[in-house]
Amino acid sequence: MLVFSTLSAWLRDEGVERSVIGFFSWVGVTYSIKVFWAPVIDRLPLPVLTGLLGKRRSWMLLAQLGIAVGLIGMGNSDVHTQLYQIALFAVWVAFCSATQDVVIDAYRIESVLPEYQGAMAATYVLGYRIALLAAGAGVFYIADYSSWKFAYFVMATAMLVGLVTTLCLEEPKHKPINAIESLENKLETVLGVERRQNIWQRLLAGFSDAVLSPFLEFFSRNGKTGLLILMLIAVYKMSDITMGVMANPFYLDLGFSKKEIAEITKFFGFFMTIAGAALGGALVIRYGIMRPLLLGAVMVAVTNLLFAVLAVSQPSLLLLAGVVSADNLSGGIATSVFIAYLSSLTSTAYTATQYALFSSLMTLPAQLLGGFSGIVVDSYGYTVFFIYSSTVGLPAIILVFFLMWHQSRSKRYSHNP
Secondary structure: OOOOHHHHHHHHHOOOOHHHHHHHHHHHHHHHOHHHOHHHHHHOOOOOHHHHHOHHHHHHHHHHHHHHHHHHHHHOOOOOOOHHHHHHHHHHHHHHHHHHHHHHHHHHHHHOOHHHHHHHHHHHHHHHHHHHHHHHHHHHHHHHHOOHHHHHHHHHHHOHHHHHHHHHOOOOOOOOOHHHHHHHHHHHHHHOOOOOOOHHHHHHHHHHHHHHHHHHHHHHHHOOHHHHHHHHHHHOOHHHHHHHHHHHHHHHHOOOOHHHHHHHHHHHHHHHHHHHHHHHHHHHHHHOOHHHHHHHHHHHHHHHHHHHHHHOOOOOHHHHHHHHHHHHHHHHHHHHHHHHHHHHHOOOOOHHHHHHHHHHHHHHHHHHHHOOHHHHHHHHOHHHHHHHHHHOOHHHHHHHHHHHHHHHHHHHHHHOO
């Protein structure tokens, strides 16, 4: 938030041109390409820190310190004379923040048993939502009371919460996996760098172990089903993200005031998302991952149809509250269950790298498709658009059904060879 919408509000409030503010959105590319340095986080120990804190906590602490320093730098810069400096600090904050995402994802996956990943995901969503409030509405209140600079200093200070937590956590246990070592050795042999006789062979061997092996391990574990899993990851959030792009313009076009939209979407949205995430975590513990995953996909697609009903109805705050509540409840369930599903797909040997790949694949196709949302609305209207956004969710439902059938068949064969 502090390098996206909140930063945009600060810049515009200070009179920066909209065209310049638009360029700042490129900072978001950092989050989409975090998969490129996730292998470094998986493999590279930090001097001194790793010995003191362990593999995950050392990187977590370094990332949090980097965020705090970057926020202080942004707050200490003048918007009118040092805009370039603010841009550099924003990129630095985004880089450190994306790094923290990678490490926290790896930590939460490695720190609990697979059956509790749903509950861990629900807690993760809760913390994320609280952070959105603090870095969004919280910063606006502070800026209104004092100044934008002071608000960013307060946010830098708030990073102490993460720093103290990191120091109080226990490091997950990292056990060597013989099968992984064998896989890496075979891949090095295929590439002809197993002897590591010169610097180029050592570099290629390191690249092979850190970057190529995680992909090979995933497909060696899942076989041809791996392609279907990746397809599901790519399409699961499409319905949700496609609809979300046009949600606020839709509310405004219906005639609701900004105050009404803020009160209903923020209040109901926050609590219903948290309730949905908690329910999703409980469902994973009770029923496993696949059935709640199917439920989340169906609910997201169905609730999009409620927006089509809203589009052809007389504007009503009560109806808006009901639709927003249903949408956020289903979104909370789908998000926590899907996070748990992605977490279950990773190998503990390559947790950070594989999850970073999955999370990038989860958002990129959906965001690309979401870019056409305005064209659909302009051409066919909101009613058709929401039916379309619901239909976009059908591939995810079909793929979940197919993967459930495949798992069931595999279990039958394993019990009756």
